[in-house]
Amino acid sequence: MGKNTVKSVLLLIIITLLPVFSVSGKTLKFAVVAKFQGVFFDQSGDGCREAAAELEEVECIYLAPKKGDVRLQDKMIKQMINDGIDGIAVAVTESDFLARNSMQKAIQSGIPVVTYDSDFDAPTREKYKNLRRAYIGTNNFELGRAFGEQLKKLRPDGGKLIIQTGRPDSPNLNLRVMGVRSALSGKIYQTPPGEILKNDNGWTEVRLPIPNYDKINRAVKQMESILKAQPNQADSFIAVGGWAQNDEYQYRRMIDPFKQKLAQKQVVVIISDASEGQLAMLRDHLAHGNVGQNPYEMGRLAISTLLKIVKKQPYEEMIYTPLSYCTPENYAVCTH
Template sequence: MNKYLLSAAVAASALIAGNAYAQQTYTFALVPKNMNNPFFDQARDGCKKAEAESNGAFKCDYIGPGEHGGGEEQVQIVQDLVARRVDGIAVSPSNAAAMAVALQAAKEANIPVLTWDSDLLPENKDLRVAYIGTHNYEIGVNLAKIVQTIKPKGGTICIQSGGAAAANHNERMKGIRDTLAGKESAESPGDRLTGQNGWTEAEGCPLYTNDDFPVAVQQFQDFMAKMPNLDAFVPTGGFPQFVPDANRAAVTPYKDKIASRSLALVVADTLPVQMDQMKEGLSLGQVGQRPFEMGYKTMFALKDIKDGKAPPTDPTYTGLDVCTPETADTCIAK
């Protein structure tokens, strides 16, 4: 009798353990460059939608630096996630070189890593399974193509970037420079424009915002005050437009120049707050990414990896939306 009871208890324990295993909930971290950015808010929303659709299979832990990116703080957050032994990490590196240190620890802990929005440096790509996000070089190409239609003879340009160590912004800058120059440079952020095809970069540019939006607006104001006849101003991210009231105040004095196409103000990203400003005459073009899709796809890709399924294609590009005032109502993919 005791023998049968013992066997039944063992079987019950095995069943309980099996059910617990079958119902295991993974924790996947989505790590943006900062958490005060409407671009990354959309990635968060995609991540949370994936969580809801997973029916309890995984939890989206959206965690990152509070403001302005900041490579060191983001690296520390990823190191903490590794120490917590989360089941997977999807990160948009602020500082590609610094992030490699934290991701080496993740690799040693057998925690799968995806990059999104921004990738690692080429020599460190073995530290992640795949990149899911924008073809960043193509953002720069498309920004430059809009500028070329406005200023076919060239001119003086100022490029505004997020950070000198941000791989995605450097790739976008290379796309701008290569397209305007008509010649591909060897590596990011590309060769400075010094007259190629009529294009020259203004002294003091590129400008680096370090993802500080009010700083981005102030840089535009200061630079235009110094060089009011600038031909093109091109931010590689939506930084100034993410503080719309401040940006409106800064750009409105130049609306006539924008309308007459004497100033080619063309900006990356196509969030609603940005599209509103373009429709108000505060830019002549927007080249947008799909951050919601990035947050959504990375979660299910990590789930597949944990379940032993095929990893995502490396890279997996999420597409672009190229918008001008004429196409504003139809340019964004549904």
């Protein structure tokens, strides 16, 4: 075998052993950047990785700050841009800060951005053009309405409500709060989070929504304080995120002394999301209702949408994922 033949055979072997790359000549790297570490966002990471495995030409990089801190999130995004990421999906923690910082770097670098779970709020999108190409996730106003409608079924004559939120400047959570208020009051509000309920259709908010700043421990303690109150400060509690139930052991331990109070509907408890652990708690009557989202599908659709954008294919600019309406009666089938 001559030298040229040997070289040709070796070259053929090397080419055969190389990984399969995309049409552009490289594996595309897409980052999915969550608000914080937790059961909900980890499911979006699972969806992201599953989609990447199916598409083959894509690598998913899932990132989640340990806590809900916009500066940590912004730093992660900037690092991804420096590392040459091909596309970014971000659950927006705080609209204006990200828009002024990492998003400007992404735009200047020509890196497409989509949002999932939490979009940039309307004023920020108006101020900064072309921030993101698409939003994938829950219709957050409709999610808020779903909380309110569930509560109305359980307490049709109205009552005294406390709403728990995360960050008071979180755009998706403010839409949810507005949805709750709209469902209960029958009013239409122009700007999130709407107006505090004051005997609207029999509903009054005891105080402004309680922010937990995406901290599970704080969310659990806030719930415990509300349930401990004697006499009851509020007879209804809505958490527009799943924070307190993100640690199943901690939630079960906190709420165990109040099982009778829940059974008698002295306080009605409705919480966002429907993970396996949350459905188990619903089965055990440790809440009255959960409205589930689909973070797994958000992660999948974020990756497939970014791929379409990079390949200059048609894509949807607004993709709403479905809700699941879960009760102690239908917990076993509500997310199917």
